Amino acid sequence: MIQRILVILGHPSSTGFCSALADTYLHAATTAGHEVRFLHLGALSFDPVLRHGYTQTQPLEPDLLSAQSDILWATHLTFVFPIWWGGIPALMKGFIDRIFLPGFAFKYRAGKAFPDKLLAGRTAHLLVTLDTPPWYYRWLYRMPGVHQMRKTTLAFCGIKSIKTLLFGPVLGSTPAQRSKWLKQAGGLVEKGRFNVHRQSRATVGHDHQGDSSL
Numbered sequence: 001m002i003q004r005i006l007v008i009l010g011h012p013s014s015t016g017f018c019s020a021l022a023d024t025y026l027h028a029a030t031t032a033g034h035e036v037r038f039l040h041l042g043a044l045s046f047d048p049v050l051r052h053g054y055t056q057t058q059p060l061e062p063d064l065l066s067a068q069s070d071i072l073w074a075t076h077l078t079f080v081f082p083i084w085w086g087g088i089p090a091l092m093k094g095f096i097d098r099i100f101l102p103g104f105a106f107k108y109r110a111g112k113a114f115p116d117k118l119l120a121g122r123t124a125h126l127l128v129t130l131d132t133p134p135w136y137y138r139w140l141y142r143m144p145g146v147h148q149m150r151k152t153t154l155a156f157c158g159i160k161s162i163k164t165l166l167f168g169p170v171l172g173s174t175p176a177q178r179s180k181w182l183k184q185a186g187g188l189v190e191k192g193r194f195n196v197h198r199q200s201r202a203t204v205g206h207d208h209q210g211d212s213s214l
Contacts, residue, residue: 003194004035006074010081010092012042017170017178021127021185022080028186037070041091048094054102064099071099076123076194077159079149082170083130083137087145096153105157117158123194124154126164127185134166163193 007026011018022038029036044063051058060068071077081092102108106115126149130137137143150161165188167181 001192001194002034003029003076004037004074005029005076005078006037006039006070007078007080009038009040009042010079010089010095012089012091014040014042017167017181018080018082018127018129020178020182021129021167024182024186025078025080025125025127025189028189032189032192034189037073039067039070041095044095046095046098048091048098050094050097058098060098064095067095068099068104071119074122076125077154078125078127080127081129083128083132083145086137086141087148100153100157115156117156120158122159124150124159124161125188125193126150126161128164128166129170130166130168131171132168134168137166137168163188 007022007029009018009022013019022040026036026038044061044067046061046064047058079092081088087093099105102115103118105119107118108115126146128146132141146164146166150164154161165181165184167184170178173181
């Protein structure tokens with residue numbers, strides 16, 4: 001089934017391994033015949049600080065209005081980002097704060113404890129790099145950045161995360177290892193993993209079984 005895929009690069013830099021992962025995924029998606037759009041947050045012009053919380057309306061910059069349109073267009077979102085200090089980069093957090101707003105991403109109703117999920121029906125892949133060994137990040141730190149994205153952000157708005165790949169440690173990795181990780185990222189598209197009924201736990205990118213879940 002053809003998807004409308006929006007790839008969001010959450011690393012501020014356009015070089016490095018996150019960028020290579022995004023490029024590989026984009027190429028695989030285009031080759032597979034999907035409709036594809038790309039957002040590099042580092043190239044957008046916007047204030048990442050939600051200045052007044054939800055108490056006042058903070059006008060959206062043109063780049064953020066365009067990003068909202070891209071999200072509404074998409075049937076599938078792919079976030080590519082590093083883990084810094086256990087969580088997502090500040091730029092990516094600011095992007096989410098500014099555009100995943102009441103009335104766009106969710107909506108509270110009187111008498112209801114939980115909000116309407118206004119972005120329901122979409123799926124997501126997370127491609128995550130880190131310098132901590134993935135097994136250590138999962139079992140010792142309990143993956144706070146991944147849970148923040150999958151559970152308290154995307155799921156809160158109705159977006160179902162169907163696959164997460166952890167790639168690391170990137171620090172000290174060999175060209176052969178990085179090539180293998182890139183192949184795994186592209187493989188998510190080649191294997192057609194967009195089925196909302198097949199949500200999986202995070203997969204360690206360097207696992208010898210490739211996509212075997214922890």
